[in-house]
Amino acid sequence: MKDIAIVAYQQSDGVSDAGAVNEVELIMPVLERTFTQARLGSAQDVDFVCSGSCDYLQGAAFAFVAGVDALGAVPPIKESHVEMDAAWALYESILKIRMGHAESALIYGFGKSSPGELPIVLSQQLDPYYLAPQWIDSISLAAMQARLMLDQGLITERDMAEVVSRSRRNAMSNPHAQLAGDVSPEDVLAQATYLSPLRKADCCPVSDGASAVVIATVEKAREWGLPYAIISGIDHRIETHNLGMRDLTDSVSTRTAAKHAGMQDGRVDVAELYAPFSHQEIILTRALGLGAETSINPSGGVLAGNLMMASGLSRIGEVFNRIVGGEAQRGVAHTTSGPCLQHNLVTVLEKA
Amino acid sequence: MSQPEVLNQAFELGYTYTRSTGPVIGRFFTELRNRNIVGIKASDGRVVVPPMEYDPDTAEELSEFVAVGQQGEIVSFAWVKEPRAAHPMDVPFAWAMIKLDGADVAMVHCVAAASEDAIATGARVQAVWADETIGYITDIRCFKLV
Known part of the structure; x- marks a missing residue:
């Protein structure tokens, strides 16, 4: 092949x-x-x-x-x-x-x-019998997911604020970012809730x-004669459309996709994760088993700007940039679709 | 010079077919119209509300309906401070995952509550029916705290 x-x-x-x-x-x-x-x-x-x-x-x-x-x-x-x-x-x-x-x-x-x-437009892509007629928006669904994690003690609001802070700070070196700045976790926590338990900063723009x-x-x-990065693996998996039957505190489909894309076959220097909400970056980081050796969302990720239908491709492009730029040898790009991380695609890129 | 005759044809945008919701979703909606709530047994025996046609894990066709209660417990919720125009309520309310009595899987619906402080995970809720039920998910107008 x-x-x-x-x-x-x-x-x-x-x-x-x-x-x-x-x-x-x-x-x-x-x-x-x-x-x-x-x-x-x-x-x-x-x-x-x-x-x-x-x-x-x-x-x-x-x-x-x-x-x-x-x-x-x-x-x-x-x-x-x-x-x-x-x-x-x-x-x-x-x-x-x-x-x-x-x-x-x-x-x-x-x-x-x-x-x-947008959050209402996305409601019309849900289950057409049980959910779409209720016009439940994408932010409310993510807020329920975040609360499940908070209630179970899997994350704290401070963990979420730290994700936002790192995104804003990383985005300062991304010329295409929409939201960037020296924002501390305390600055985020000082904000009122928007769609409780989410603050506006927890949501992608x-x-x-x-x-x-x-x-x-x-x-x-x-x-x-062009510099290039090799796509060494790619796989995608989807979970049921019934939110109640999923474990929303985990991303089983991301883990499965990563396994089949061969992510675990080497060190991961950089990961670009499509997490439209701060708590979802934590779910994905855990599902992929990423540790301190991996730089997560150095671009700022989609919390710094979310081009619907292009952000997933951009995650792959951002990892490509790190590899051809010599900052990383190997990286993983994640893309999501559907409510609460329903459908996930994992791409592994390697230095030539 | 006289104006030429303009050809006219009335056009009404509409759909000339009726879509059947099938034996599972259709049964659920018919029960809603009669102000009952039913679930279905999944392959592993869990009671799923609203019912699904196929088990998401085994792909088995499901058919064993189970009557469930009209009260249940909030598993998680989102507090909507500023309802959107499309939302079912025009005052602050909650979207919630609700596990009905007799069900094993939570369903998503809206909950009326006076304030964010009044609602909590684990709170008991009761279905409130629409004045007229037509076999639609919105026949349950909302849930209210009990």
């Missing part, structure tokens, strides 16, 4: 409201920078293109098709889309390459969440933006 590598990653700045800029206009500058980094002329120079987005954000069926306008798809290109975070578009692209149908792929994800009421990645077989990456 051919080894597959990442050769380029770009992300737009996370902004709370992109204003009149539409989705195509969010994607285009990111693709332009990605093509420059990968020394490609256009989407015509890769064998496959796959995107991740969510029509619910635009409020129109097949809205994702408009995203293709950012590519210039004439003459025709081989193209696909997932109604998921673009990390799953990367997963599809890997399958495409492993099947021998492509040697290279461009993956992009985008989301303009600001025009709608609403962001507009896009990110993109180029992958290729290692042979192709060498031919192109």
Whole structure:
């Protein structure tokens, strides 16, 4: 089986409201920078293109098709889309390459969440009989999860505040971060609760933006003469949609995915975890068994900016950056989807 | 010059089909309409409310219904200080995971409470029915503290 590598990653700045800029206009500058980094002329120079987005954000069926306008798809290109975070578009692209149908792929994800009421929009992706008609928002579901952990003594509010503080401080060195600053745990704890037991700082912000990645077989990456990081493993698992039947204080599916992605086969220098809420970073860190040797969310993670449908791909891109930058030899990127960490994808990256 | 005749056709956006909720979810909704709450036995014997069609662990088709109580206990909750327009209440309230008497798995619904201090994990609650029940999850208007 051919080894597959990442050769380029770009992300737009996370902004709370992109204003009149539409989705195509969010994607285009990111693709332009990605093509420059990968020394490609256009989407015509890769064998496959796959995107991740969510029509619910635009409020129109097949809205994702408009995203293709950012590519210039004439003459025709081989193209696909997932109604998921673009990390799953990367997963599809890997399958495409492993099947021998492509040697290279461009993956992009985008989301303009600001025009709608995101936590309510997400409620409509829940169980259509028992939950969606109640319009229960994503923050309330996470708040119940956090309380389960607090009640069982698995975390304290201070543990959560420390996650926020580290995210804000790490984000100071991330030029694309939306929320960054020298925030102490005490500063966070001084805030009133927002959706008890969560404080506003425990929740990721609403962001507009896009990110993109180029992958290729290692042979192709060498031919192109680009620095690259090898994708040594990738796996995703999902848990039941019935929240009451899950152990919400753990992430069984993340642990299983990490095992099958081979995460435990070596040291993990860096981990980028898609934790939209502070307590979820603690759940994920424990499920993955990460210790002091691992730098967690050096980018600030999604608490510093959450590009819906692109943040998962960005986690992979951030680990790629650390590896090609020489800061890490090996890292893990995690992506999530669904309420309270229902569906999780784990990617392991290694230095070439 | 006279205006040409404009062709008109009335259009009503609608769905010309009815969706069946099937033997499990349909049974649950029918029971709700009659102001009863039922669960279903999972492969391991746990009583799941609202009932699921298939066991998430074994994929076994489930069919053994069990009547459960209209009172239960709060397993966890989120206190909504500022309800959103789509939310079922326009005053502060809680979303909660509620384990009904006779059930082993908590269900998600809303709870009316005077203040955050009035509600706690472990508190007992009772279902409050809508004035008119139509076979919908919102036939249970909310739960109230007992």
